[in-house]
Amino acid sequence: MTTRLFYDLVALVIFALVIVLGVPALMGFDGFELNTFARYLALGIASLALALSWGGAGLLNLGQAATFGMGSYAMAMHLKLKASGDGLPDFMGWNNVPELPLIWVPFHSLGFTLLAGLLVPAFVGGLIAMFMFRARIAGVFVAIITLAFLVAFQLVVIEEQGITGGQNGLTGLAPLNVLGWSVDTYGVGFYYLVAGCLVTAITIGLYLTHSKFGLILRAIREDADRTRFLGYNVANYQTVIFCISAALAGWAGMLYTLVLEFASPTYMSVSFSLAIVIWCAVGGRDSVLAAAIGAILVNLLEGRLSDIFVEGWNLMLGVIFVFVVMFMPRGLNGLVGDAWRFIGGRLQKERTISTRPHLQPEPVKSGQEN
């Protein structure tokens, strides 16, 4: 086991203990407070998904919110169908839709919904990735294409009111029912469900970054051509990490719908997508754990400050982002890493001096002789 893997695992265990034991204890196991925190944890998954493609492979996906939205709408439609019983969802009636559109029929089943929430984003992400990366599109053009896709996708969702609920989104949802457990989103159990999902997602992310797959992606990030001449199919590697990242974003979207109990096209807005980038940058895009922590911290800050500075909050967020980009390009993760090495270096210095006293000069004696 490498030392880096060891540090990452220690950090993961500490993080898991904090969110599983520390946070609930701090909030007195209060369901309402924990619901707010569960929202931050769900967004942490979206942020770490971006860290996998952006930090791990150098592919800045500005369309992360689109795949997030797909997951969120999949879950919302399942709950909407449950709430509507045998009838049509109410908004379809208002839009003169005579019967349930075919694409929503399978969402009566929870199993299908969960699969679709992961696989539909992965499929769409994979399709875009295949076209981009086969054509060897890289750098800022990846950001532009994914951003354009996001804008177009949000437009379609808003326009197709009869199928998606349009600008209003999907509201009036039934509670989730898993194998007889009716999930109370203001209960401690729900908080542990989301926390468990986040820890699992981070573990998956850590595995990917420490696998040879993650190593090849870092090689591609630095020099794609060189990696091609070593026999790696660069486009396939990039496509696969894009799919995985999209699936994780879909997962985050499903949880987000559960927390907020509605789905809205604002989840697929450009500003939301850019916010994910900011969380990821603040935490540190090189590490999935740091990216998740970045999302939690920024949202925690937003939760406290946006109440006081309603208008000014976005400005503050922008300033934070500019500050991070200029002064700590590797985010909080880089800051902690530098501090760690600094302390480690000093400790080592002290140890070598104290264990080898014969190397220390003896100025007193020689001074007296002169």
Added chain:
Amino acid sequence: MSQLQVNDLHVDFGGLRAVDGLSFSVAEGEILCLLGPNGAGKSTTLDLICGKTQPTGGSIRFEGTEISQLLEFRRARLGIGRKFQVPSVYKELTVAENLSVARSRRPGILHALTRFALSDGHAAAPILERIGLEAKANELAGNLSHGETQWLEIAMLIAQDSRLILMDEPTAGMTIEETGRTAEIFRSLSESHTLIVVEHDMSFVRTVADRIVVMNRGSMLAEGTIEEIETNEDVKTAYLGH
């Protein structure tokens, strides 16, 4: 039988014929040196063989397979490795990680997904020892000196274990001593690998070359052993211009 056969190869760069009707072949285990004045098309020839540049005409056959239309990674998988003129190691990866990436016998995603990044460390150890970088295995490649970077790149070629290795000026910027050590490594490499080397250092060429191809203006000017080339009148004219 020859391992690589280049036949009537052409490439056009917007009117400039960088390679013009070039034909040669290389036998397995041979070290072939490509010589020629600046702009003769030596590096372009290597680019055409490894797939960096697409030819406008002609054929390249490697071990009986026509490769001139294949993508780079497919050619690499067939067993063609390339070292570029500019040292191109991964500066943000450690020395050991560089070697792990270079060890690409199984380049598939599933294989990569089921292995840890440095799971084949035991295989890298003898290579690191051979080039004298074993103490720096966990150092970032970006922190190495120029000479060490060159060694790392040669180590990556050994780790990649291609049957045909294309080298563009491998001794550029090396001291005389380092050049000697490189020549030694090349001779031992040729026991199980074929090498095509573009090089200007004539003393190096004398030590390593089995055969020499001299190029001028994109086509072959002369071919033969070092003695034959050094006495060839056409070569003297091309180099000295009279």
